[in-house]
Amino acid sequence: MRTTHARRPSLKALAVATLAATAALALPQGAQAADAYPGKPIKLIVPFAAGGSTDIVARVLAEGMRTTLGQPIVVDNKAGAGGLIGTEAVAQAAPDGYTVGMATVSTMTINPLLYTRAAGLGAKLAPVANLVTMPSVYTVHPSLGVNSFDAFVAKVKAQPRKISGAVPGPGTLGHLMLASFNETLKTDILIVPYRGSGPALNDALAGMVQVMPDQLPSSMAHIKSGKLIPVVLAADARSPELPNVPTFKELGYDELNELGISWFGIVVPKNTPAPIVKRLQDAAVKAAHLPDVQQHLKNLGASATDMDQSRFPAQIAQELKRNKALLDKAGVKPE
Structure with a gap:
């Protein structure tokens, strides 16, 4: 009898321990892991x-x-x-x-x-x-002689394949933006792919190419210094720092706006x-x-x-x- 009574509590303890272990294993990376995350x-x-x-x-x-x-x-x-x-x-x-x-x-x-x-x-x-x-901005070199969107479009339409645009490489977002701009506005800007945004921006600043679409923060310092002129933004609203620059959205080009954000x-x-x-x-x-x-x-x-x-x-x-x-x-x- 003593043997029987001794075994019963040990078997019960074993069953409880087994159930606890099984429950823990059932959620190895679930709620328990999330509660401890991050450690x-x-x-x-x-x-x-x-x-x-x-x-x-x-x-x-x-x-x-x-x-x-x-x-x-x-x-x-x-x-x-x-x-x-x-x-x-x-x-x-x-x-x-x-x-x-x-x-x-x-x-x-x-x-x-x-x-x-x-x-x-x-x-x-x-x-x-x-x-x-983050918005994007289309900028032009001052040598192009334009400072508004309408003047920019008129200029490139008057000189097909004579005005070039810098993009960071073939198939990049910048490339898609400029190609879509050409298709939508019926322009023919010559797209020049570079090996990265740095070299593209350098040539845009030097006037080797006249147009560049880029993320606004990358271009803002050059815009403020007058080395680049902004003509249009891809943004949900006008930038407080560029209140006179319209967005594609307000000009009625929703797809170009969405693509450039x-x-x-x-x-x-x-x-x-x-x-x-x-x-x-x-x-x-x-x-x-x-x-x-x-x-x-x-x-x-x-x-x-x-x-x-x-x-x-x-x-x-x-x-x-x-x-x-x-x-x-x-x-x-x-x-």
């Missing part, structure tokens, strides 16, 4: 070089997310192949929420169409949030647990709307988005479809 610093991979627009936005967001997540966000620049190398690094990382990648129009909706090795890359990533939008978001490796993705999403959106972050973004000419984040995957899919058609029209083939 260490998070790496934010920026697929472009330090000092560019994506890097600057990433560092502003990283500081905000440090506040909302309670852990350091370590920015890691992995530049190369137009953002492809860094994006691949995110896709290949462990899906645990500790490697996050900056996502842009180029990395998510152009590169998969531009590089054969990137064809399936989007399927290896989970979109988290679209956080920031850049966005910056974050992605994680596919199969990252949904509760962790939601935790990241909530913290990132909150970070983008912190007063200090919003002021920094405003200083860049950018702003936090207010979109329904559940629409982010559909936005990527829609822009992939649009950009595929634009690349086909421009005759750009994957390489």
